Amino acid sequence: MLLLCTANSPYSRIIRVVAMELGLDLPIEIVGVRNRADRLLAFNPAGKVPTLLLDDGNVLAESRPICEYLERVAQRRVLAExxxxxxRQLEGIANGFVDGVAVWVREARRKTEDQSRDILALEEARAKRCIQYFEKLDLPTSPLNFALISLFSGLDLMTLRVHGSWSEESPELAEWHSTLGEMDVFRSTRPETNPA
Ligand SMILES: N[C@@H](CCC(=O)N[C@@H](CS)C(=O)NCC(=O)O)C(=O)O
Incomplete structure (x- = not known):
């Protein structure tokens, strides 16, 4: 198996952490996603990471099927029954949150004059609603599962790249985020703060 990923993709990070939690030694290769010559495109025309290359030649795209496959290999679960x-509710909402943060970060990375204020405002509002929702939950710090790993990855990306000042309004979530941020699995997969 080989996981094609980028250093800053939250979805790639989710799968890397899932593999660690499942006790799997999953080799990774950092790839480009948009140039015609990028190796990823030969395997996955959708051009998305994470993409998992299997030893039998099959290719898995999308975090959830990749996660299901890794669960089967490890004979352990991280997805909710x-x-x-x-x-399942937390999984769905956490993944919707990650999707929104990914759009927000992507928009914020564009040149200021090309950015859409509407998209930035929409995604900021979505994230804010989600944070208020997560703040009310009594989130455990272990055992980690797909929902918690996804939530942390989205929250961390948002904090590092677009909005770092949510913690005062959501102290419980901030404490949860800070506790998980100390864990090796998250420290070793931290995205860059300000990539080119
Ligand atoms: N629904 C997909 C989302 C994957 C995704 O959007 N990955 C982004 C990186 S965060 C990507 O590869 N984008 C390619 C591009 O921007 O061209 C999953 O769960 O894996």
């Missing part, structure tokens, strides 16, 4: 209503 289908009967686990609250677990």
């Amino acid at each position: 289908i009967s686990d209503g609250p677990g």
Whole structure:
């Protein structure tokens, strides 16, 4: 197996942390995503990371199917059971949050004159609502699962890249974020603060 990823993608980070939590030694390769010559595009025309290359030649795209595959290899779970209503609810909302933060960061990276104020405002409002929602939950710090790993990765990306000043309004979530931020799995996969 080989995981194609970028250093700053929250989805790549989620899968890297999932693999560590499952006790798998998952080799990674940092790839480009947009140039015609980028190796990723030969495997995944959607041009998205994470992409998992399997030893049998098959290619898995999208975090969730990749996660399901890794669970099967490890014979352990990080995804909520289908009967686990609250677990599935958190997974869905945490992943919606990550999607929004990814759009926000992507927009904020464009030249100022090309940025859409509407998109920035929409994503900031979405993130704010999610943070208020997460603040009310009594989030555990262990065991880590797909939902918690996703939530941390989205929150961390947002903090590092677009909005670092949410903690005063959401002290419980800030404490949870800070506790997880000390863990090796998250320290070793931290994105760059200000990539080119
Ligand atoms: N739904 C996908 C999202 C993956 C995704 O959007 N990855 C971004 C990086 S954060 C990407 O590869 N973008 C390619 C591009 O920007 O061209 C998943 O869960 O894996």
